Each structure stands twice: as structure tokens, then as C-alpha cells.
Amino acid sequence: MLDTDFFRRWMTAAAASVDREAEHLTALDSPIGDADHGSNLQRGFRAVTAVLEEEAPGTPGAVLMLAGRRLVSTVGGASGPLYGTLLRRAGKALGDSGEVSAEQLAEALxxxxxxxxxxxxxAPGDKTMIDALVPAVDALRDSFAAARTAAEEGALATTPLRxxxxxxxxxxxxxxxxxxxGATSAALLVGALAEAAGE
Structure with missing residues (x-):
């Protein structure tokens, strides 16, 4: 079972991954976006780490909902609302349980x-974060490691797409x-999930 500490570890690992890869994300964003994806997410996930320490939410769902709200309020552009929606809706789906199963997490995601x-x-194939997230959620029923691989492959597969x-x-x-x-940062989020699980 996955407890509140697991979800805090996930968000902390995600923040560390975004920190490490911020320049790479911005470099990817430069030719096809606003060249700010890395710096925006870095600011957002640093704020998530800070608020989780301040408020210490008591359930897995509360961790995700708090993280989602903070991303919406601190990340510019489309990324904040999109990642915020992902985490808040998943958190809401988990409800008030103190522990959840991997299957419940997969359904919530x-x-x-x-x-x-x-x-x-x-939709899948539109060259967005969805191209990493959909295969990752499908693979999550096998393992966290499978989800990470699926997300990374999904992100790479966006390269030839229009x-x-x-x-x-x-x-x-x-x-x-x-x-x-966006697909690349989504793969980082899924990779952090596997890291939190020790896979």
C-alpha cells in the first residue's frame, strides 16, 4: 500500500528531476514554444516542495490536491493548469484514504x-504531454518501472509528429x-513516481 509519505517522496523526486532537467526542458521548448517550460516548472515544483513542508497534508489525496493547487498558482503558461488539473483530479479521486493501492493510484491518474x-x-498523437501520460497510465497496471519506460518512449515518439x-x-x-x-516533463513526473517506489 502507498501512504502519505510515498506521495510526498513522489513530489520531492519530481521537483529534483525538474531541477536537474530544467535547462534541457527549456532547450526543447525553445524552437517550438516560449523557451520557458523548464524555468516555469522549476519554479512550480520548488513551490510544491515548500508548501508540502509548511502544511504537511495528511492523506495521499491531500498531497496531490495541494501540489496541484500550488502548480496552478505558480506556473505560467499552459503547464500550470494542465499539471495542476492532473494532480488535483487524481487527488480528488483518491478521496480521504490514508493508504491507497497501486491499482487505486493508476485509476486516479x-x-x-x-x-x-x-x-x-x-489526444494521443497530437504531440503533447498526453503522448507520455496515456501509455504510462496504461503500463502502470504492470509496474511503476513499466510506466516510466512507457512515458519515456511516448515522449521520444513525439519527435517526428506534427x-x-x-x-x-x-x-x-x-x-x-x-x-x-510537455511530454518530456510528463515523463519526468512518471519517472519520479518509479523512483519514489524504488523501481
């Missing part, structure tokens, strides 16, 4: 991903050949 799809109007949603879609054919920064 599926709920979160569906909310992100509804908010952004994106963007159909988000800022990159304005570039049309010129978006082809660039790995999507």
Missing part, C-alpha cells in the same frame, strides 16, 4: 489524464523533428 485531455482538447495542439501547433510542419517539452 487515469481520471486525472482524462481531465487534462478535456481541458486541453488533446503538433496539433498548443503553442507548437502554430508552427505547422516546422514542429516536426522536435521532441515535445
Amino acid at each position: 487515469r481520471t486525472g489524464v482524462e481531465a487534462v485531455r478535456a481541458l486541453g482538447g488533446a 503538433a496539433r495542439k498548443g503553442r507548437a501547433s502554430y508552427l505547422g510542419e516546422r514542429s516536426i523533428g522536435h521532441q515535445d517539452p
